Amino acid sequence: MPQPTTDTPSGRRLRLLAAAAVLAAAAALTLGLVVAPPDAVQGQPQRLMYVHVPAAWTAFASFTVVLVASVAYLLRRRPVWDAAAQAAAELGTGMTALAIALGSIWGRSVWGVWWAWDARLVTTAVLLLIYLGYLGVRGLSDDPDTNARRAAVIGIAGFVQVPIVHFSVLWWRTLHQEPTILAPDTSPPIDGRMAAALGAGFLAFTLAGAWFFLHRLAQLRIARVEPAAPVPVGPIVVERSES
Structure with a gap:
């Protein structure tokens, strides 16, 4: 995979x-492991929240980018929009898998x-299966535009699952706690030190x-945009026939 150069303004911005x-991340670790107190009911395992929730947030934000970029690609057919959708889908899929793994440990x-x-x-x-499928369809055809169009359709339709995941704890009886931050009603605020640790986690992620x-x-x-590298060939030998 070609690598972007770091000697450009965009490369320097990436380093910053x-x-x-x-x-x-260092601030989040300090706040989450040292400053914030353990939960009164769950104890130390509750500290996983400072990673679990930001991972889920990053996944939701990524899938929102997939939605917007997919719509833009279908409307304009510019490869940059397809590339943006793919990059965001890879990020969101990884963050969803991380959120599930951390949630399993917490559970x-x-x-x-x-x-x-x-x-x-x-x-x-x-949700994870939908976006794994999204990434999978990109290799089904030899035509990049066909793969991009198929992926865009899945990226748009699959986004419906995002609000379903978020509101699932409100629509159905569930073991999972209700939303801590984006709750539809006014819930009691969490401890200020916990909120600071969670905010730092959001920022880091x-x-x-x-x-x-x-x-x-x-x-x-x-x-x-890079052309494929030419396949090296050996010297061409021409044999002269004797008459």
Whole structure:
């Protein structure tokens, strides 16, 4: 895979973004592991929230980018929109898998099981399968435009699952707690130190996700414009026939 150069203004901005993400991650770790108190009910396992929730947020934001870029590609057929959708889908799929893994560890500590047929868990697993399928259809055809159009349709239709995941804890009876931040009603605020740790986690994941997206987008754009390397051939030998 071709790599974007770092000796350009965009490359320098990526380095600054990466540095900011590292600093935010360090702050989030300090706040989450040292400053914030353990939960009164769940104890130490609750600290997984400072990674689990930002990972889910990053996934939702990524799939929103997939939606917008997919619509733009179908309307304008510009490869940059398809590249943006693919980069965002890769990020969102990875973050969804991370959220499921962390949720499983958290659930094992609190519920006593690694997995439950819970509305939030099942809808999130379906979300992961949708975007794995999105990435999978990109290799079904030799025609890049055909793959891009198929992926765009899935990227648009699949976004319906995002609000289903978010509101699943409100629409169905579930073991999962209700939304901590984007709750539709006015719920009691969490401890200020916990809120600070969670906010730092959001910032760290947002910056890291933005870095990955921009870096991957640059890779995909280079791959779409660079011609394939010529296949080396040996010297051509012409034999002269004797008359």
